[in-house]
Amino acid sequence: xxxxxxxxxxxxxxxxxxxxxxxxxxxxxxxxxxxxxxxxxxxxxxxxxxxxxxxxxxxxxxxxxxxxxxxxxxxxxxxxxxxxxxxxxxxxxxxxxxxxxxxxxxxxxxxxxxxxxxxxxxxxxxxxxxxxxxxxxxxxxxxxxxxxxxxxxxxxxxxxxxxxxxxxxxxxxxxxxxxxxxxxxxxxxxxxxxxxxxxxxxxxxxxxxxxxxxxxxxxxxxxxxxxxxxxxxxxxxxxxxxxxxxxxxxxxxxxxxxxxxxxxxxxxxxxxxxxxxxxxxxxxxxxxxxxxxxxxxxxxxxxxxxxxxxxxxxxxxxxxxxxxxxxxxxxxxxxxxxxxxxxxxxxxxxxxxxxxxxxxxxxxxxxxxxxxxxxxxxxxxxxxxxxxxxxxxxxxxxxxxxxxxxxxxxxxxxxxxxxxxxxxxxxxxxxxxxxxxxxxxxxxxxxxxxxxxxxxxxxxxxxxxxxxxxxxxxxxxxxxxxxxxxxx
Amino acid sequence: xxxxxxxxxxxxxxxxxxxxxxxxxxxxxxxxxxxxxxxxxxxxxxxxxxxxxxxxxxxxxxxxxxxxxxxxxxxxxxxxxxxxxxxxxxxxxxxxxxxxxxxxxxxxxxxxxxxxxxxxxxxxxxxxxxxxxxxxxxxxxxxxxxxxxxxxxxxxxxxxxxxxxxxxxxxxxxxxxxxxxxxxxxxxxxxxxxxxxxxxxxxxxxxxxxxxxxxxxxxxxxxxxxxxxxxxxxxxxxxxxxxxxxxxxxxxxxxxxxxxxxxxxxxxxxxxxxxxxxxxxxxxxxxxxxxxxxxx
Ligand SMILES: Nc1ncnc2c1ncn2[C@@H]1O[C@H](COP(=O)(O)OP(=O)(O)OP(=O)(O)O)[C@@H](O)[C@H]1O
Ligand SMILES: [Mg+2]
Numbered sequence: 001x002x003x004x005x006x007x008x009x010x011x012x013x014x015x016x017x018x019x020x021x022x023x024x025x026x027x028x029x030x031x032x033x034x035x036x037x038x039x040x041x042x043x044x045x046x047x048x049x050x051x052x053x054x055x056x057x058x059x060x061x062x063x064x065x066x067x068x069x070x071x072x073x074x075x076x077x078x079x080x081x082x083x084x085x086x087x088x089x090x091x092x093x094x095x096x097x098x099x100x101x102x103x104x105x106x107x108x109x110x111x112x113x114x115x116x117x118x119x120x121x122x123x124x125x126x127x128x129x130x131x132x133x134x135x136x137x138x139x140x141x142x143x144x145x146x147x148x149x150x151x152x153x154x155x156x157x158x159x160x161x162x163x164x165x166x167x168x169x170x171x172x173x174x175x176x177x178x179x180x181x182x183x184x185x186x187x188x189x190x191x192x193x194x195x196x197x198x199x200x201x202x203x204x205x206x207x208x209x210x211x212x213x214x215x216x217x218x219x220x221x222x223x224x225x226x227x228x229x230x231x232x233x234x235x236x237x238x239x240x241x242x243x244x245x246x247x248x249x250x251x252x253x254x255x256x257x258x259x260x261x262x263x264x265x266x267x268x269x270x271x272x273x274x275x276x277x278x279x280x281x282x283x284x285x286x287x288x289x290x291x292x293x294x295x296x297x298x299x300x301x302x303x304x305x306x307x308x309x310x311x312x313x314x315x316x317x318x319x320x321x322x323x324x325x326x327x328x329x330x331x332x333x334x335x336x337x338x339x340x341x342x343x344x345x346x347x348x349x350x351x352x353x354x355x356x357x358x359x360x361x362x363x364x365x366x367x368x369x370x371x372x373x374x375x376x377x378x379x380x381x382x383x384x385x386x387x388x389x390x391x392x393x394x395x396x397x398x399x400x401x402x403x404x405x406x407x408x409x410x411x412x413x414x415x416x417x418x419x420x421x422x423x424x425x426x427x428x429x430x431x432x433x434x435x436x437x438x439x440x441x442x443x444x445x446x447x448x449x450x451x452x453x454x455x456x457x458x459x460x461x462x463x464x465x466x467x468x469x470x471x472x473x474x475x476x477x478x479x480x481x482x483x484x485x486x487x488x
Numbered sequence: 489x490x491x492x493x494x495x496x497x498x499x500x501x502x503x504x505x506x507x508x509x510x511x512x513x514x515x516x517x518x519x520x521x522x523x524x525x526x527x528x529x530x531x532x533x534x535x536x537x538x539x540x541x542x543x544x545x546x547x548x549x550x551x552x553x554x555x556x557x558x559x560x561x562x563x564x565x566x567x568x569x570x571x572x573x574x575x576x577x578x579x580x581x582x583x584x585x586x587x588x589x590x591x592x593x594x595x596x597x598x599x600x601x602x603x604x605x606x607x608x609x610x611x612x613x614x615x616x617x618x619x620x621x622x623x624x625x626x627x628x629x630x631x632x633x634x635x636x637x638x639x640x641x642x643x644x645x646x647x648x649x650x651x652x653x654x655x656x657x658x659x660x661x662x663x664x665x666x667x668x669x670x671x672x673x674x675x676x677x678x679x680x681x682x683x684x685x686x687x688x689x690x691x692x693x694x695x696x697x698x699x700x701x702x703x704x705x706x707x708x709x710x711x712x713x714x715x716x717x718x719x720x721x722x723x724x725x726x727x728x729x730x731x732x733x734x735x736x737x738x739x740x741x742x743x744x745x746x747x748x749x750x751x752x753x754x755x756x757x758x759x760x761x762x763x764x765x766x767x768x769x770x771x772x773x774x775x776x777x778x779x780x781x782x783x784x
Contacts, residue, residue, distance in 0.1 A: 034677055042524060045520065050496075053516050057520055060681055060682060061520075061680060064679075199774065202717055203714065206717045271667075271668065370762050
């Protein structure tokens with residue numbers, strides 16, 4: 001069947017694969033049995049030393065959703081980081097097996113004084129880094145990445161420290177920000193007479209930044225290889241696991257995760273909109289309305305000839321969003337506003353109010369704009385939400401809302417209140433929520449904190465929740481999407 | 489069983505010969521699809537070469553391309569096969585006066601002669617090598633996907649009146665999707681998955697060089713760099729490869745060989761479709777945006 005893999009190589013590979021697939025599943029990627037079998041079949045056709053081909057083969061057979069790619073990649077790197085010709089580490093030699101090619105690689109570049117990399121001074125290394133980035137020399141960059149991890153990361157066997165710590169230490173020593181500025185200064189010097197135009201400058205910067213990104217990836221990869229060599233695949237698969245974007249906690253997203261979340265929101269809203277449109281179209285007929293059918297059957301002499309159906313959505317609701325946009329919950333408010341406005345066609349009207357300790361209506365920011373994310377950005381920068389000190393004061397914000405807008409809440413209004421209800425020990429004014437609910441069709445409270453934290457410390461979500469039709473934990477896109485879909 | 493492709497690099501080279509610039513991921517999945525005899529589900533943003541990939545693979549392997557364009561409301565009679573009722577009726581009328589029993593007539597009118605073959609059946613019954621392209625599969629209703637499942641896993645079509653038509657040769661099958669809705673698990677399970685994203689700068693430059701006649705290396709380079717910069721902005725819709733190509737062609741027509749910020753700003757409407765995106769990019773191109781506005 002196969003001509004690329006020797007029979008005796010297959011069984012350790014299959015063993016590795018089954019561990020790998022187990023970890024994919026634990027990371028939340030659904031891998032069915034048939035996909036599992038496909039993956040095993042696929043690796044028989046791939047030359048085992050070709051890491052990239054292996055990666056694409058495994059992804060093609062088991063990862064059927066692009067937003068799962070990052071999680072897949074992390075597990076893959078952990079499992080297969082020690083594979084491939086340049087990284088082959090002998091069974092018990094640990095990560096040091098890869099020392100020699102490094103040094104040779106560097107010497108071949110003709111850099112330094114020829115005395116070999118181990119004697120290189122930090123200045124020489126910095127100089128080499130600068131050269132490598134200026135030329136965009138990938139081979140040299142990866143050699144430097146390994147060298148600098150060895151030197152600066154301070155990795156010691158058995159130390160229970162995560163990869164980010166080592167990454168931070170290494171990058172701090174490389175001081176890439178000032179390297180970038182040096183590269184830019186050099187580019188400006190070299191440019192002929194009137195100098196770089198803003199466009200040219202931007203293009204130069206983008207190029208160097210993309211090289212620096214490549215270097216960072218190499219550094220990360222080297223750290224991962226060493227961690228895996230030290231602590232073993234299984235332990236590291238657990239430590240380094242990345243949640244899927246839809247499972248990332250709004251409140252604790254790293255910068256990179258935030259970027260991925262922002263990317264995920266567009267396809268998500270598009271799909272949600274299509275689903276809702278379809279629901280409206282196909283769902284025009286509700287369940288059989290028994291009483292109405294019987295009543296009409298009288299005109300057919302009691303034969304229920306013409307079944308009558310209930311129309312589940314007689315009119316579109318009006319939505320009021322009242323959102324805390326202070327520090328830790330700001331991201332949650334942003335995503336919720338984005339999602340609700342993206343499907344605002346499903347509602348007769350959407351109005352948005354944001355607060356910290358003061359409250360401001362921001363509905364107009366969203367009117368007639370093409371780009372919801374821009375409106376959301378304005379909310380964060382322009383809304384007038386600080387009253388005294390800029391610490392959340394739900395009680396006061398609710399007072400202002402009630403006073404200014406309370407009368408506009410009607411039996412068609414669904415009110416969504418967004419926040420962690422951490423009130424800094426101010427007065428709760430929970431009676432206002434009760435009053436709002438008397439006027440409104442529904443009042444829901446959406447809390448981005450895990451349920452287990454509710455009503456601990458200064459969180460008083462229970463006090464407000466008592467007057468709502470429902471309190472929901474909404475920590476991630478998955479939960480948010482589910483809530484919004486039910487709303488429409 | 490003979491394989492179509494020797495190796496991943498061979499696929500990549502073969503595609504390059506048809507002017508399709510693949511990366512290792514794309515070439516790798518095409519290679520694997522042949523080896524595992526599985527369809528490829530190609531997904532990604534608009535205009536990144538999903539449809540073209542199927543066409544180029546057909547060209548490269550010397551196969552005939554059979555295309556099923558999907559749309560909302562597509563059904564069995566347009567995708568698989570249909571009986572030619574008119575012709576059947578005519579035959580029934582013609583036979584009325586003859587000796588034959590009804591079951592003879594029935595056998596007769598439900599035979600190949602009265603079958604209208606639609607793309608899926610055509611691909612399965614083809615005797616010559618074919619590539620089947622099921623384009624924009626996300627446009628059909630999720631229930632309609634069921635029509636595809638038998639073909640995708642068993643390369644066969646069941647016709648109640650005739651029996652099962654089994655492929656004599658396994659075609660390469662491509663399905664494309666713009667991901668406007670989630671496809672069913674059943675469909676995804678049967679396919680290899682390939683996400684084609686915007687190409688990196690180097691590959692985009694190569695694409696421009698191969699697809700835009702007469703363009704200079706330095707202009708292609710500039711085009712690719714500027715497009716890369718634009719894609720880094722937070723946009724409603726990033727420029728696609730086809731928009732990059734349109735833009736490069738426009739620059740050629742305007743006899744521009746060195747793109748200035750002003751040139752770029754003037755032609756941004758070719759790369760970007762939303763007003764807010766155009767404004768955003770124009771602002772990024774010149775830190776002196778305020779001055780420009782003041783002059784005009
Ligand atoms: N890798 C590539 N090599 C050569 N040409 C390419 C490549 N990618 C895209 N193109 C060109 O870009 C254009 C758009 O490609 P194509 O129509 O296949 O996109 P698509 O992904 O199918 O888009 P849509 O989602 O809108 O259907 C075509 O002219 C194609 O030739
Ligand atoms: Mg297409």
